[in-house]
Amino acid sequence: MIRDKQVPMREQSGAERIRNFDEVPYGYSDDEAAAEAARCLQCRNAPCIAGCPVGIDIPAFLLAVKERDTARAIAVIKTSNALPAVCGRVCPQETQCQGVCTLGKRFEPVAIGRLERYCADWESTHPAAPTSVAPSTGRRVAVIGAGPAGLTAAGELRKMGHDVTVYELLHVAGGVLMYGIPEFRLPKAIVKREIDGLRQMGVRIEVNQVIGRIATVHEMLAGGFDAVFIGTGAGLPQFLGIPGEGLNGVYSANEFLTRTNLMRAYLFPEYDTPLRVGRRVITVGGGNVAMDSARTALRLGAEESLIVYRRSEEELPARREEAHHAKEEGVDFHFLTNPIAFLGENGRVTGVRCLRMELGEPDASGRRRPVPVAGSEFEMQADSVIVAIGNGPHPLVLQTTPGLELNRWGNIVADPETGATSIPGVFAGGDIVTGAATVIEAMGAGKRAARAIDAFVRAK
Amino acid sequence: MYKILEKRRLGPGIQEYVILAPDVARVGKAGQFIVLRLHERGERIPLTIVDCDPKGGGVTLVVQEVGKSTREMGETFGVGDSVLDFAGPLGVASEIERYGTVICIGGGLGIAPLYPIARDLKRAGNTVIGIIGARNKELLFYEDRMRAVCDEFHVMTDDGSYGRKGFVSDPLREILAAGRPIHRVWAIGPAIMMKVCAKVTKEFSVPTVVSLNSVMIDGTGMCGGCRVEVGSATKFACVDGPEFDGHAVDFDLLMARQKFYAEEESCSLERYLAERKGAETR
Ligand SMILES: Cc1cc2nc3c(=O)[nH]c(=O)nc-3n(C[C@H](O)[C@H](O)[C@H](O)COP(=O)(O)OP(=O)(O)OC[C@H]3O[C@@H](n4cnc5c(N)ncnc54)[C@H](O)[C@@H]3O)c2cc1C
Ligand SMILES: Cc1cc2nc3c(=O)[nH]c(=O)nc-3n(C[C@H](O)[C@H](O)[C@H](O)COP(=O)(O)OP(=O)(O)OC[C@H]3O[C@@H](n4cnc5c(N)ncnc54)[C@H](O)[C@@H]3O)c2cc1C
Ligand code: SF4
Ligand code: SF4
Ligand code: FES
Numbered sequence: 001m002i003r004d005k006q007v008p009m010r011e012q013s014g015a016e017r018i019r020n021f022d023e024v025p026y027g028y029s030d031d032e033a034a035a036e037a038a039r040c041l042q043c044r045n046a047p048c049i050a051g052c053p054v055g056i057d058i059p060a061f062l063l064a065v066k067e068r069d070t071a072r073a074i075a076v077i078k079t080s081n082a083l084p085a086v087c088g089r090v091c092p093q094e095t096q097c098q099g100v101c102t103l104g105k106r107f108e109p110v111a112i113g114r115l116e117r118y119c120a121d122w123e124s125t126h127p128a129a130p131t132s133v134a135p136s137t138g139r140r141v142a143v144i145g146a147g148p149a150g151l152t153a154a155g156e157l158r159k160m161g162h163d164v165t166v167y168e169l170l171h172v173a174g175g176v177l178m179y180g181i182p183e184f185r186l187p188k189a190i191v192k193r194e195i196d197g198l199r200q201m202g203v204r205i206e207v208n209q210v211i212g213r214i215a216t217v218h219e220m221l222a223g224g225f226d227a228v229f230i231g232t233g234a235g236l237p238q239f240l241g242i243p244g245e246g247l248n249g250v251y252s253a254n255e256f257l258t259r260t261n262l263m264r265a266y267l268f269p270e271y272d273t274p275l276r277v278g279r280r281v282i283t284v285g286g287g288n289v290a291m292d293s294a295r296t297a298l299r300l301g302a303e304e305s306l307i308v309y310r311r312s313e314e315e316l317p318a319r320r321e322e323a324h325h326a327k328e329e330g331v332d333f334h335f336l337t338n339p340i341a342f343l344g345e346n347g348r349v350t351g352v353r354c355l356r357m358e359l360g361e362p363d364a365s366g367r368r369r370p371v372p373v374a375g376s377e378f379e380m381q382a383d384s385v386i387v388a389i390g391n392g393p394h395p396l397v398l399q400t401t402p403g404l405e406l407n408r409w410g411n412i413v414a415d416p417e418t419g420a421t422s423i424p425g426v427f428a429g430g431d432i433v434t435g436a437a438t439v440i441e442a443m444g445a446g447k448r449a450a451r452a453i454d455a456f457v458r459a460k
Numbered sequence: 461m462y463k464i465l466e467k468r469r470l471g472p473g474i475q476e477y478v479i480l481a482p483d484v485a486r487v488g489k490a491g492q493f494i495v496l497r498l499h500e501r502g503e504r505i506p507l508t509i510v511d512c513d514p515k516g517g518g519v520t521l522v523v524q525e526v527g528k529s530t531r532e533m534g535e536t537f538g539v540g541d542s543v544l545d546f547a548g549p550l551g552v553a554s555e556i557e558r559y560g561t562v563i564c565i566g567g568g569l570g571i572a573p574l575y576p577i578a579r580d581l582k583r584a585g586n587t588v589i590g591i592i593g594a595r596n597k598e599l600l601f602y603e604d605r606m607r608a609v610c611d612e613f614h615v616m617t618d619d620g621s622y623g624r625k626g627f628v629s630d631p632l633r634e635i636l637a638a639g640r641p642i643h644r645v646w647a648i649g650p651a652i653m654m655k656v657c658a659k660v661t662k663e664f665s666v667p668t669v670v671s672l673n674s675v676m677i678d679g680t681g682m683c684g685g686c687r688v689e690v691g692s693a694t695k696f697a698c699v700d701g702p703e704f705d706g707h708a709v710d711f712d713l714l715m716a717r718q719k720f721y722a723e724e725e726s727c728s729l730e731r732y733l734a735e736r737k738g739a740e741t742r
Binding site: 169170171179207208209210213214215235236237239241245246248249251252254255258259262263264268269270271272273274276347348394395396 | 483484486487492497501502503504528529544545546547548549550677678680681682683684685687688689694699710713716717719720721724725727728731
């Protein structure tokens with residue numbers, strides 16, 4: 001008999017966890033993992049594999065977990081995915097592997113993400129054999145940006161025997177995994193561990209390196225690199241362009257999250273970077289970034305954390321689990337609401353003027369377009385406002401690389417299969433190509449580009 | 461780690477450092493800045509590049525001790541010590557061209573970032589009129605360096621303790637009112653000083669460059685915390701600037717934003733001073 005429901009994962013209660021930055025779910029025990037893995041039907045066509053952007057052999061690893069052979073399970077995962085501890089936690093599984101799981105047609109799908117996380121966490125406490133690296137090819141590759149795309153490309157290229165250097169402009173590697181996604185969702189120790197693994201393989205990671213200023217892509221190619229991979233991400237915060245955006249207390253989500261995650265403002269004054277939150281915080285937006293901001297605000301002491309989103313609940317782009325966790329923690333959702341001005345006194349934000357919206361005809365994205373309801377203006381009070389409406393491409397490398405073709409959104413035009421750009425020897429992948437997307441898609445792009453780069457530098 | 465090669469006191473609470481950062485020293489230009497972090501718990505502080513030694517790898521900075529981080533740097537970081545992080549060059553370099561006659565105005569600490577601009581403008585063949593000013597004689601520095609690159613030079617102090625008594629905008633107005641052809645003005649210093657200078661040059665329609673020191677976090681275009689309004693468009697001072705058209709900048713907004721964390725900053729400073737005191741008496 002098959003259990004129709006997933007084995008639940010124990011987690012901190014909503015009331016408890018909003019007072020700390022610890023991870024919310026605790027993870028499966030050995031028995032829970034084996035029981036959940038046993039739910040897999042071992043489908044011959046295994047649609048789940050195609051649902052995973054990096055094509056993990058999901059039934060094979062689930063079988064190993066069921067048989068309590070976690071070492072084998074993690075080995076299966078790692079042939080396709082270098083960062084399972086990260087993906088198991090942050091993949092939008094409901095639209096990927098679990099979204100197409102056969103079991104999910106009638107019951108709850110297999111909890112693939114949680115099991116992937118279980119295997120990765122097991123590995124962290126069991127010394128693994130060092131990843132084998134092919135003999136040196138004498139070829140040098142530069143990777144710009146130490147986010148999931150760049151790190152994956154670097155790891156793959158190193159395994160193939162190339163000499164790889166990653167250049168990162170911040171003082172730590174990890175990209176969004178370090179500065180964006182909060183500790184309570186993705187503990188930074190996990191990211192650091194994965195990055196240490198890359199270093200042990202011989203990947204050089206150089207922080208504080210502002211590519212575009214310190215050296216350009218063309219200079220890197222001229223200066224001895226056989227190929228360059230650009231994985232600089234979508235780091236440029238967008239604003240609404242409405243009155244009052246310059247008021248103190250209006251943050252981009254990037255600023256709010258960077259102050260918290262990267263600079264540890266929640267430990268101020270122990271750490272030197274401050275962050276002012278106030279009693280009532282309004283976050284504008286409906287994606288993961290908005291959920292992370294609203295939940296972070298609670299942990300920083302806000303008594304009320306509200307989300308204002310211009311579409312309806314159905315259209316929320318956030319991972320389902322994040323929206324669910326946000327609600328449990330008391331985040332108050334205001335759907336079909338759109339800000340039109342930030343209000344302030346003495347240079348400080350005091351509120352938001354909004355319009356009510358209703359859903360009209362479907363737009364280009366297939367979602368019904370929100371249209372304003374005439375005369376529905378109203379005001380909401382706020383001590384801080386966080387704008388989480390999306391990020392554009394990080395500009396530095398793009399502005400300093402003549403000949404690099406960009407599309408009309410300013411993203412790099414790259415071959416989806418190889419990452420090849422308009423400049424020979426220059427490859428790109430991740431958010432800088434697709435616009436803000438997901439960790440696993442960025443990794444998939446890094447991996448495909450690594451294969452193409454390998455072929456390119458060997459042919460040189 | 462980035463080693464401090466030299467350290468020199470220029471005035472009360474003003475230190476000049478030379479820090480070993482060969483990659484930055486190779487390419488850093490006038491008008492650009494770096495971001496440094498003293499230690500693991502430190503904040504990222506933006507500081508303007510005053511000079512680069514591409515051969516020796518040193519980058520010269522001038523730091524005014526205004527709060528916790530800058531005081532900590534002044535009091536506990538000496539020659540031979542290292543700062544943890546040092547990233548740059550950031551921002552867009554000054555547009556150095558042969559304009560004709562230019563006026564370079566530096567107020568207070570603004571003299572430090574102004575110096576390399578004046579120097580490069582001179583090298584580019586401009587006639588350079590320098591105006592520097594500070595609250596008093598003690599706080600004035602780089603007079604000799606500035607004099608060496610200026611064809612004409614004015615020194616002002618608020619209290620008259622040195623040079624002429626008055627503000628840097630006084631000689632600026634006199635020069636412009638005398639009808640001398642001036643092709644461009646650089647004004648760098650406290651926001652209020654830049655605002656006043658820009659107002660004067662606007663009357664005479666002389667293009668004016670100012671350098672905005674809004675509060676920054678990453679300094680790389682990633683957080684939007686440094687945003688400023690220039691000609692009613694939102695710009696990020698760290699990547700679009702820090703230099704902007706002084707006639708288009710909303711200085712009042714800049715000043716309001718600079719003050720946002722005043723309470724936290726003073727709390728951090730007091731805590732630091734109490735700790736220092738504890739350490740000294742122990
Ligand atoms: C708050 C937040 C929450 C998210 N939650 C999820 C989630 O739950 N699940 C999910 O799948 N995805 C999530 N995402 C999206 C996901 O994080 C991104 O799609 C992914 O990180 C993209 O990877 P990347 O390597 O392309 O870019 P990034 O992670 O952005 O990394 C790019 C790196 O390049 C560096 N860089 C940029 N320019 C330069 C330069 N000139 N020189 C040197 N280095 C440079 C940057 O500093 C950065 O470290 C979230 C994003 C955010 C912001
Ligand atoms: C592009 C740029 C170039 C600069 N160049 C120089 C320079 O060459 N020499 C110099 O002495 N100072 C320079 N500054 C200012 C310097 O960064 C701040 O004085 C320093 O960060 C203050 O830190 P603190 O902890 O000592 O003081 P705090 O107590 O934190 O703050 C004191 C003052 O500094 C301002 N400030 C605080 N944090 C920041 C921050 N992260 N970014 C900008 N301003 C901040 C505050 O508004 C306040 O007025 C520059 C700033 C910018 C943006
Ligand atoms: S990497 Fe993501 S999509 Fe692939 S199996 Fe794991 S959780 Fe699913
Ligand atoms: S689709 Fe679901 S049930 Fe089928 S093999 Fe994949 S995980 Fe197992
Ligand atoms: S300091 Fe973050 S965008 Fe300028």
